[in-house]
Amino acid sequence: MKKGDKILFVIVIAVLLIASIGTYAYKLAFKDKDKIAVIKENGKVVKTINLSKLKGTEKFDIKSGDHFNTIVVENNKISIIDADCPDKVCIKTGWISDAGQSIVCLPNKVIVSIEGEKTMSKTPSDIDGASY
């Protein structure tokens, strides 16, 4: 092995190490952040649930005028299991469990999203209403 190769080798190892430590720290930092499910009806927040602290299963209805969406929450995940909307897209979406994911029920104007504490502040406040 030439001297130049050795230096390159050391650099590569160092970069790999830093990258893996970075990824680890990043994951660790995010693990500590609670996942908050935010349920919006017609652009207004009607319910927030800390999914990270949830134990067992909870089921409830979000009523929007004459319409409803039945939502089930479990530890770190949330799903719409029933709704009276015509397309049932929200039910087909299934479970979501990561910050940044969302379930949208356009006919009922219900949006369920998961926000980590970090992503919460980054979410643009004008995201609601703009799509209606």
Ligand SMILES: [Zn+2]
């Ligand atoms: Zn729906």
